[in-house]
Amino acid sequence: MPREQQNTRLVAVVGPTGTGKSDLAVALALALDGEVINADSMQFYRGMDIGTAKLTTAQRCGVPHHLLDVLDVREEASAAGFQRQARDVVAEALARGKVPILVGGSGLYLRAALDVLEFPGTDQAVRRRLEAELDELGFESMLSRLLAVDPVSAGRIGDGKRLVRALEVHELSGRPFSSFMPVREYVRPTVQVGLSLERSVLRGRLADRVHRMVGEGLLEEVAELDRRGLRAGKTASRALGYRQFLRVMDGQAGIDQASAETIVATAQFARRQMTWFRADPRVGWLDAQRPDLLEAALTAVRESAVVGVRLKNDD
Structure with missing residues (x-):
């Protein structure tokens, strides 16, 4: 068993899109006798390959x-469903003696897998009733109701959708919605390795990647997924690139315009990711x-494993 594996239970490779996380995760897995677990919410989808930069089988x-x-x-x-699957x-992987390596840029999904985080339940009937009451009574009246049971959430909420959700959670659980906020506490020993790039370098890399995706057949991939019901998917239809190239399918934009819009949207997304992970x-x-890079990442894994991390339990 490699020395690194003896001290490490879980590794996560995180950071903004376009920084090479997937390649590093594979290299770490080869060095550590590990297995990779995807934490990119758009790579869950079958057929969304080119536009999500999903590694090929060979890669x-x-x-x-x-x-x-x-x-x-x-x-x-x-995220709740992913939490159950990822932890399983x-x-x-650990039971097989392998090092699990999570990789992705979907911040909430990574937190769901790594940290102490509860997802409160939902009830469509309760939600519809609360939405009707919001329409009838108005935002301020419903906010006053929330203030009485969850002043922390009431002070943070500025829209009806979140207000209804907070009231729904309290009604179903008897607990304030604010009590479900995540804490930075690992559920098992974890080492997080973040990849960063200077902003102008990352912008150039993202632009090159979008152009490469177009050359590899992104429009054709979108057309095929459109035939398979892409527009009906609440999550998949919002994916970067796919949303823009659906407009090409509808004659609302040309390929050059869709490419430019995808580049801008991806750069904005990368900035939000960096803010989250920082x-x-x-x-x-x-x-x-x-x-x-690989040796530096392995050193980070070794040193973090030796020094230790704050965690809830080590089961």
């Missing part, structure tokens, strides 16, 4: 990959362009 280099291609484009992804896969002090950051 996976024989490393087992989990939670890729598990949903039809009509299905809705959920992690436990199964807020987590547990992430150890590496320059994605450094020539010794």
